[in-house]
Amino acid sequence: MKEIKKIQYAGFSYINGGVCAAKGFRANGLYTGIKENPTKKPDLCLVVSDQICRAVAVFTQNKVQAAPVTVSKRHLQQTGGTAHGMILNSKNANACNADGVEKSERMCQLAAEKIGVDAAEILIAQTGVIGQIMPIKPMEKNIDALYQGLSYDGNEKAAIAIMTTDTVKKEVAVEFQLDGKICHIGGMGKGSGMICPNMATTLNVITTDCAISTEMLQKALDSVVKVTYNCLYIDGDQSTNDTCAVLANGFAENVEIDGEGEAYDKFCQALFIVMSNITKMLAKDGEGATKLLECNVTGGKTWEDALAIAKSVIASDLLKCAMFGEDANWGRILCAIGYAPAEFTLEHVAVTLESSGGSVKVCENGAGVAFSEEAAKKVLEADEIQIQVDLADGTAKATAWGCDLTYDYVKINSDYRT
Amino acid sequence: MKEIKKIQYAGFSYINGGVCAAKGFRANGLYTGIKENPTKKPDLCLVVSDQICRAVAVFTQNKVQAAPVTVSKRHLQQTGGTAHGMILNSKNANACNADGVEKSERMCQLAAEKIGVDAAEILIAQTGVIGQIMPIKPMEKNIDALYQGLSYDGNEKAAIAIMTTDTVKKEVAVEFQLDGKICHIGGMGKGSGMICPNMATTLNVITTDCAISTEMLQKALDSVVKVTYNCLYIDGDQSTNDTCAVLANGFAENVEIDGEGEAYDKFCQALFIVMSNITKMLAKDGEGATKLLECNVTGGKTWEDALAIAKSVIASDLLKCAMFGEDANWGRILCAIGYAPAEFTLEHVAVTLESSGGSVKVCENGAGVAFSEEAAKKVLEADEIQIQVDLADGTAKATAWGCDLTYDYVKINSDYRT
Numbered sequence: 001m002k003e004i005k006k007i008q009y010a011g012f013s014y015i016n017g018g019v020c021a022a023k024g025f026r027a028n029g030l031y032t033g034i035k036e037n038p039t040k041k042p043d044l045c046l047v048v049s050d051q052i053c054r055a056v057a058v059f060t061q062n063k064v065q066a067a068p069v070t071v072s073k074r075h076l077q078q079t080g081g082t083a084h085g086m087i088l089n090s091k092n093a094n095a096c097n098a099d100g101v102e103k104s105e106r107m108c109q110l111a112a113e114k115i116g117v118d119a120a121e122i123l124i125a126q127t128g129v130i131g132q133i134m135p136i137k138p139m140e141k142n143i144d145a146l147y148q149g150l151s152y153d154g155n156e157k158a159a160i161a162i163m164t165t166d167t168v169k170k171e172v173a174v175e176f177q178l179d180g181k182i183c184h185i186g187g188m189g190k191g192s193g194m195i196c197p198n199m200a201t202t203l204n205v206i207t208t209d210c211a212i213s214t215e216m217l218q219k220a221l222d223s224v225v226k227v228t229y230n231c232l233y234i235d236g237d238q239s240t241n242d243t244c245a246v247l248a249n250g251f252a253e254n255v256e257i258d259g260e261g262e263a264y265d266k267f268c269q270a271l272f273i274v275m276s277n278i279t280k281m282l283a284k285d286g287e288g289a290t291k292l293l294e295c296n297v298t299g300g301k302t303w304e305d306a307l308a309i310a311k312s313v314i315a316s317d318l319l320k321c322a323m324f325g326e327d328a329n330w331g332r333i334l335c336a337i338g339y340a341p342a343e344f345t346l347e348h349v350a351v352t353l354e355s356s357g358g359s360v361k362v363c364e365n366g367a368g369v370a371f372s373e374e375a376a377k378k379v380l381e382a383d384e385i386q387i388q389v390d391l392a393d394g395t396a397k398a399t400a401w402g403c404d405l406t407y408d409y410v411k412i413n414s415d416y417r418t
Numbered sequence: 419m420k421e422i423k424k425i426q427y428a429g430f431s432y433i434n435g436g437v438c439a440a441k442g443f444r445a446n447g448l449y450t451g452i453k454e455n456p457t458k459k460p461d462l463c464l465v466v467s468d469q470i471c472r473a474v475a476v477f478t479q480n481k482v483q484a485a486p487v488t489v490s491k492r493h494l495q496q497t498g499g500t501a502h503g504m505i506l507n508s509k510n511a512n513a514c515n516a517d518g519v520e521k522s523e524r525m526c527q528l529a530a531e532k533i534g535v536d537a538a539e540i541l542i543a544q545t546g547v548i549g550q551i552m553p554i555k556p557m558e559k560n561i562d563a564l565y566q567g568l569s570y571d572g573n574e575k576a577a578i579a580i581m582t583t584d585t586v587k588k589e590v591a592v593e594f595q596l597d598g599k600i601c602h603i604g605g606m607g608k609g610s611g612m613i614c615p616n617m618a619t620t621l622n623v624i625t626t627d628c629a630i631s632t633e634m635l636q637k638a639l640d641s642v643v644k645v646t647y648n649c650l651y652i653d654g655d656q657s658t659n660d661t662c663a664v665l666a667n668g669f670a671e672n673v674e675i676d677g678e679g680e681a682y683d684k685f686c687q688a689l690f691i692v693m694s695n696i697t698k699m700l701a702k703d704g705e706g707a708t709k710l711l712e713c714n715v716t717g718g719k720t721w722e723d724a725l726a727i728a729k730s731v732i733a734s735d736l737l738k739c740a741m742f743g744e745d746a747n748w749g750r751i752l753c754a755i756g757y758a759p760a761e762f763t764l765e766h767v768a769v770t771l772e773s774s775g776g777s778v779k780v781c782e783n784g785a786g787v788a789f790s791e792e793a794a795k796k797v798l799e800a801d802e803i804q805i806q807v808d809l810a811d812g813t814a815k816a817t818a819w820g821c822d823l824t825y826d827y828v829k830i831n832s833d834y835r836t
Contacts, residue, residue: 061757062756062757063756063757063762063764064752064753064757064764095749095752095753096749096784097785097786129749130749130752130753131748131749131781131785132749132786133786235736236733236735237734237735237736238753238756238757239753240749240752240753240756316654317653317654317655317827318655318831321828321830322831322832325832327832329547330549331511331514331547331548331550331658332548332655334513334514334549334658335480335482335513335655335656335657336655337481338481338482338483338656339480339481339655339656346481346482366482366514367514367516368514368550405828406828407828407829409735409739409828410739410742410823410824410825411825413735413736413739413740413823414739414742414743414745415745
């Protein structure tokens, strides 16, 4: 059961449709055999808007950047922040290849020719093994079928095509109103391993029919990514390929958002709902994971302090193992708080473990308190665990998401290439 | 087979004796039942010098510091850097306990009374589960037997007493000459999990009969710890208890080292030999480890760049899993180089995998090169793997040590408290 529990927000409804939830977006995904695969799981997909979009993206902060990152950055610069569509594949990262950029450009060109636009108006993202030569033939052979198969409900095929070790596809979409107009934001993501918060993270495509300026779209993405994907931790490895792109085609016909204000805030909230839910999905489906872990830090002096502590707790291999073993080894939480790059007062720290199974306080004033091991076991048996850390040093709060560390993480990654 | 291969150095001979290798040091270890244990493995030990020592130490940089860290720091300050002995226990970290400092002070006092010195002249280190109340009765009951059993060959009992999840004891000692006098440096360490390079690391006691000023002893320890224990990575968790102390009693009767020069350099080299070998032992016996990994970075612009890259590679969970699976997934090495906080030129990077099974170049000019999977498999089958990264950007070099990530790491840590 890798499904997450979604929080309900007034004024926003969850809808189906993923990257096709917003008006005017078509998608498709198919199997091209980039790497032979008996299951014939789709490995290539295309997301296309019926008209040109405002487009922004954030990318991995790894200094070793895959070719698609180089190419997408270049295209956004060339167009000044517009795009018509995006092509994505799994099964090959096209990173650390001498001819990588040439191949990524070629893929954009293939898509652009079909759509009848300039290659610079196509963004690209790729994921898979690093340092394997990217085969271009499967693309050339299948681009026509991929294009012909585009449809307004092709979102699921696309979401499946970008999966690597993911066990479930990740799609979220919401509907809301701006100026009495119905608006949508929807997205898809892929994650699983090589995920660390200091970055954009993973492959993600978000589409919206809202009208919004490129500048405000980038601002919204930057602010939301900071409290969603960048607060996600699976294994501390920052991928070479991470890309999160947002395409906005304006079909909703709201008054274009070109500055801060109520409409911008509502847009940001909708984007947060989509991206935070995808973040939780990515956490829950981390490689080998059996549990979603959420660390909520309250009472921080600053947001930076609260966030650093939340991330440090979520990243602790030892805590991740203890959560897998359903062992309330809270000392490891204190230990991880202690090495976070943050200010706090140990004597103020309280820690509570929570889930659908109940709530158990394990630490107060920086020291252990007596608790029922039975009650703790009940809390930790659940598949979504909240680790509540109260610093009682101020009013700032932050959340980070992750998962447990299991035998299967080791199994999956000890023989990933074959 | 957790034994490491030791490098031979001209002018230095490896000898037995651990913390008792240096003249005038006695040790003992025994089982006191701090935590019930059917194997009756020793859990408490004492190391005592026949005369007062110059004493220095480095401690964890975790802001959550265990009581023994607080107490040892206090004692070193009170005495201005001298000590008569050190008491250590496993099975309880005495961290995050409201009465922790009181208990650690009491342990020092118990030892001091037996030896007939001031409690401030005793250092203390403790390791085990965090946040468990420290039982003091086993100490009170056994201190006399511990003291009476001190002997000049009690090093092994002491080394066993500090083991936690370690599968082998860690002792190294060397003999060398200064001013025609025979000198010794020996030490013991315990490690296994909760080990990250940004700190002193683990519990370590080093003893020497060299005559050296407190100031130069601290300088030597600081410089050597930087390139040994601080270059060790097991799981990224920085312990609350890490302590590395050096006691020098001057029994060798060399001219006291009180400044830089030939004698100081030789002392530092001896200290490096002891501490680098213990570091490798700690790496090879990391929790669940089947392989020692060593990352040698050459051609860095600066030492800091080379070190940051070596540490980043050694710390990658994904690479650690690949090494466990003997899978030459070199893309993960490039990925880890890319997110290291360091300057380098991707197009210059070359990576070679080496071991007793041979040598295989997997990456050149920042991109993959064709290599024989069979030859790579042979290299990775060995139990000590060298990952050679040449940055070809300068002349700086650095080494970091770690181990593979295995099912057993997860197993050990998913149920550590019981």
